[in-house]
Amino acid sequence: MSKGFTPSAATPAVITANDLRQGHCVWMLDGGWTSDPAEAQLYEDEAIADLALLDAISQDNLVVGPYLAEARRGPDGRPEPTHFREAFRRRGPSNYFHGKQAELEASNV
Amino acid sequence: MFDVRPQHNEYLRHRSAQFRRQVERRLDGSLTEEEFRPLRLMNGVYLQLHAYMLRVAIPYGTLKPDQMRTLALLAEKWDKGYGHFTTRQNIQYNWPKLVDIPDMLDALADAGLHAIQTSGNTIRNVTTDAFAGAAADEVTDPRPYAELLRMWSTDHGEFQFLPRKFKIAISGGDKDRAVIAAHDIGLRLRQNEAGELGFQVWIGGGLGRTPLLGQVVREFLPEADLLPYVEAIISAYNLAGRRDNKYKARIKITVAERGLDVMREEIEAEFLNRRAAFTGVDQALLDELKAVYAAPEFRHEGEGDFEATRAANAAFRSWTDTNLSAHRIPGYASVTVTLKGRGTTPGDASAEQMRLLADLAQQYGHSDIRIAHDQNVVLPHVHKSDLPAIYAALKDAGLATANAGLISDIVACPGMDYCTLATARSIPIAQDIAEHFRQRELEDDIGKIDIRISGCINACGHHHLGHIGILGLDRAGVENYQITLGGDGYDIPAIGQRAGAGFPAEEVVPAIDRLIDTYLDLRESEEERFIDAYRRLGVAPFKAALYPADA
Numbered sequence: 001m002s003k004g005f006t007p008s009a010a011t012p013a014v015i016t017a018n019d020l021r022q023g024h025c026v027w028m029l030d031g032g033w034t035s036d037p038a039e040a041q042l043y044e045d046e047a048i049a050d051l052a053l054l055d056a057i058s059q060d061n062l063v064v065g066p067y068l069a070e071a072r073r074g075p076d077g078r079p080e081p082t083h084f085r086e087a088f089r090r091r092g093p094s095n096y097f098h099g100k101q102a103e104l105e106a107s108n109v
Numbered sequence: 110m111f112d113v114r115p116q117h118n119e120y121l122r123h124r125s126a127q128f129r130r131q132v133e134r135r136l137d138g139s140l141t142e143e144e145f146r147p148l149r150l151m152n153g154v155y156l157q158l159h160a161y162m163l164r165v166a167i168p169y170g171t172l173k174p175d176q177m178r179t180l181a182l183l184a185e186k187w188d189k190g191y192g193h194f195t196t197r198q199n200i201q202y203n204w205p206k207l208v209d210i211p212d213m214l215d216a217l218a219d220a221g222l223h224a225i226q227t228s229g230n231t232i233r234n235v236t237t238d239a240f241a242g243a244a245a246d247e248v249t250d251p252r253p254y255a256e257l258l259r260m261w262s263t264d265h266g267e268f269q270f271l272p273r274k275f276k277i278a279i280s281g282g283d284k285d286r287a288v289i290a291a292h293d294i295g296l297r298l299r300q301n302e303a304g305e306l307g308f309q310v311w312i313g314g315g316l317g318r319t320p321l322l323g324q325v326v327r328e329f330l331p332e333a334d335l336l337p338y339v340e341a342i343i344s345a346y347n348l349a350g351r352r353d354n355k356y357k358a359r360i361k362i363t364v365a366e367r368g369l370d371v372m373r374e375e376i377e378a379e380f381l382n383r384r385a386a387f388t389g390v391d392q393a394l395l396d397e398l399k400a401v402y403a404a405p406e407f408r409h410e411g412e413g414d415f416e417a418t419r420a421a422n423a424a425f426r427s428w429t430d431t432n433l434s435a436h437r438i439p440g441y442a443s444v445t446v447t448l449k450g451r452g453t454t455p456g457d458a459s460a461e462q463m464r465l466l467a468d469l470a471q472q473y474g475h476s477d478i479r480i481a482h483d484q485n486v487v488l489p490h491v492h493k494s495d496l497p498a499i500y501a502a503l504k505d506a507g508l509a510t511a512n513a514g515l516i517s518d519i520v521a522c523p524g525m526d527y528c529t530l531a532t533a534r535s536i537p538i539a540q541d542i543a544e545h546f547r548q549r550e551l552e553d554d555i556g557k558i559d560i561r562i563s564g565c566i567n568a569c570g571h572h573h574l575g576h577i578g579i580l581g582l583d584r585a586g587v588e589n590y591q592i593t594l595g596g597d598g599y600d601i602p603a604i605g606q607r608a609g610a611g612f613p614a615e616e617v618v619p620a621i622d623r624l625i626d627t628y629l630d631l632r633e634s635e636e637e638r639f640i641d642a643y644r645r646l647g648v649a650p651f652k653a654a655l656y657p658a659d660a
Contacts, residue, residue: 021136022206023160061138064156083586085525088534089158093526095454095536098189098204099159 005070007049014040014071014079015049015056016089017063025089025100026063028056033063035103037090038078042071121218124225128152129211136208151231153224154210157527163202163210164227165217169237169255169279170198170480174467177478179220181463187213192463194448194456196520196571197276198236198480199227203527225263230271232262232343236278238286239481242404243489245437247281248298249306253398254335255279257391261336268343272350273358275343276315279308288482290314290322290602291574293360294342299329306332312342312372313364316568320604321361324369326376334384336391341380345372405475405490407438413494425500427553428511433496436489442496444474444488445481445513446503451547453507454536455521456484465506473499483520485513514557516625517543520571524564524581525588531564533581533588538562538617545618546625555625558639561596574598576640577624578605579617588614592621594651595643606648608655620655627654 007013014037015028026033027040034040043049049068056066074080081087092099128148135145149155153164165180172180180200184192187209188202195201205213217223226233235255242250258277262268268275278292282299289295295311308330314323330338346360349367357366364372419426434443446466448456458466470478470488473495479487491499503509512518519542522528524535539562546552561575565582572578578593589611596605612620625639627650632642643651653659 018156018160020142021208023156023204025159060141061136064142084588085158085583088525092159093203093536094534095457095526095540096189 007043007046007068009044012042012044012071012073012079013049013068014042015052015066016040016069016086017056017066020060020062020064024103028052028066033059035100036107037081037100040071040079042073042079043068118218118221121221121223121225122215124152124223125211125214125218128214132207132211147229149207150228151225152210152214153227154207155228155529157203157529158525158531159527160204161207161210162527163205163213163224164195165200165202165222165224166227166234167194167198167200167222167480168259169235169241169252170239170482171241171252172478172480174471174476174478176220176222177463177467177470179216179222181460181467182216183213184463185460186216191457191459193454193523194458194480194484194486196482196484196522196569197234198239198482199234200480201523203523228274229269230273230275232258232265232268232271232275232277235259235262236276236287236292236482238281239479239485239487240286240434240443240489241281241479242402242477243434243436243441243443244281244284244286245435246284247437248283248300249281250402250404251279251281251287251296251298252402253395254296254298254332256398256402257336257395258339260394261340261391268347271343271347272352272363273355273360275346275360277339285599285602288571288574288598288602291316291320291571291598292323293346294339295323296335301329308332308335310338310342313361313369315359315361316571316573317359318356318566318568319359319362319365320568320573321365322602322604323361324364326369326373332395333392334380337383337387338376338380340383341376344379344383345375349375405477407441407475407490408492410440410492411494412440414497415493418497422497424504424509424511425497428500428509429496431511431515432513438490440494441490441492444491444496444499446486446488446508447510447513447518448485448508449512449518449543450507450510451517451544452540455519455539458486462506462508465502465508469499469502483518485518512552514559515552516546516555516558516560517552519543519560519562520575521562522564522570524562524570528564528569530567531581532566532583533564533590533614535562535564535570535579535581538579538581538590538614541618542621545622551625551629554635555629556635556638559596559598560621571598572596573604574602575605576638576643577621580611582611584611590614590617592617592624592655594624594648595640597640601644608648608652609659610656623654623657624651627651 071079279296297309310327311323474488519539521535521539525531563570563572591611593605
């Protein structure tokens with residue numbers, strides 16, 4: 001879990017959690033949640049990020065354990081993970097083609 | 110005392126129905142996550158990295174074929190077609206949906222299985238030797254005592270909120286295959302000079318961030334005093350154990366801080382009170398359980414084609430050399446089916462593999478299946494004349510890898526591929542090491558060696574007990590692996606010692622390779638195992654191999 005950073009333009013953040021009913025990883029976007037990490041909202045301002053996190057925490061009937069995870073803005077402007085743990089959450093396990101990597105492939109078919 | 114045997118599983122259905130209502134209340138907003146979390150944990154439901162995880166207890170690692178088929182059904186119907194057998198003889202499902210878990214618990218209840226007390230600060234699944242009842246060297250079968258402990262500890266009102274989780278292991282004799290020294294309570298069956306059965310009792314062992322071996326608190330505890338004495342230990346711990354600091358809350362810290370003698374005094378005093386309250390019901394139950402676990406009707410006949418097949422089929426011979434253990438009945442053997450085949454994940458079995466193991470146990474193995482704490486499956490009672498047929502069936506299912514106890518038989522926790530607590534991955538490291546030595550075709554030459562990998566300091570992969578232990582850490586945002594040497598969970602219990610600075614992931618295999626080459630160079634004979642050579646030579650040559658630049 002990313003800790004010890006303050007969301008800013010230099011160290012942006014995403015808000016991520018697990019879906020309450022099914023358990024899969026989800027990311028916050030403006031006004032809701034997405035299963036696609038590339039669609040996540042990037043927060044580059046501490047106050048806005050903190051407010052958004054409070055909003056996420058209040059959605060206890062939809063998600064479990066929301067937190068701010070450090071991210072960076074990729075070349076296409078979309079969020080990318082800065083830590084391997086978040087990279088694994090976005091991809092799925094390394095021993096089976098399960099998790100996000102499989103979900104993503106299924107949604108591209 | 111709740112009777113949770115398969116024939117009396119109304120209680121399990123009751124618990125399952127209770128959990129179903131709790132899930133409903135969570136989903137309709139009546140329960141917050143904070144309120145729901147302890148309730149789901151009491152039913153073995155964790156939230157992991159990618160999904161929920163359901164941990165199902167396999168009591169002392171013993172399964173009937175129909176129970177194994179139920180585990181297969183769960184894998185197929187509500188998971189992704191497989192399950193993961195753990196170092197605590199349990200099974201974990203990595204992908205259940207919260208909304209499906211009540212149905213899974215119902216299916217388990219029908220087979221007399223459950224997930225109760227597979228989490229939380231309670232008495233967890235009692236573990237024992239996977240060869241219990243079969244091993245030639247045991248005093249007696251430990252399973253009736255393990256079952257007695259399970260029935261007594263399930264929903265024990267006094268012990269639902271201990272300072273921390275509590276693990277009991279029991280060995281059927283002096284040859285310890287249950288790692289009793291690394292448990293909160295370790296029990297070793299013994300006979301005294303009068304030939305009476307009893308236990309040597311160990312307390313205060315455990316791995317995790319402060320690895321400590323247990324100490325003997327009672328040299329001989331008469332068989333009949335088992336429950337009152339164990340109750341006295343846990344009662345003393347329940348009062349004295351620290352609740353101010355999670356990392357100092359296990360009984361190993363209580364014993365280390367207060368001293369064994371202080372603990373013993375309190376335990377013995379409490380034991381007198383507790384024993385007076387036991388009226389003998391437990392002993393009547395124990396007698397029943399001994400009948401339940403009576404030996405099967407063994408066959409007394411020739412070994413059939415066993416030796417001829419060994420002579421004709423080198424692969425079969427190699428498998429029988431590594432994967433069979435001595436059985437107390439002539440003509441029988443115990444079969445270890447390793448879940449460590451090429452490219453596989455340590456401890457994982459598919460639904461098809463589980464069904465095959467159930468069928469083989471039913472047809473050839475007196476309907477007895479064990480899950481070993483080294484993440485393998487054991488068919489404890491197999492007649493040697495049936496081994497060629499069993500081998501052929503296992504081979505077709507990818508389960509006939511001849512590597513029990515060899516370098517590719519690696520114990521590994523799920524690590525950061527699944528676990529939220531993990532600081533690095535374990536599975537790919539295990540797979541890379543196994544593949545490396547397979548490619549070098551050195552497995553048989555290296556012989557018996559125990560490599561264990563944990564993906565964090567909590568040590569579910571028991572890395573401290575590996576001859577070579579590997580601990581995955583997060584070092585400044587990069588996976589990094591510390592190596593420990595000299596651990597042993599069996600003959601001479603020992604905690605492995607950290608060799609030095611950690612290695613990045615890509616340098617782990619070369620480092621292990623240097624260790625193994627050094628061992629092969631320095632061993633006195635092929636019979637001298639890695640751990641024997643390490644004990645004879647000390648750490649220096651192995652440290653030099655790991656860190657050549659420092660040498």
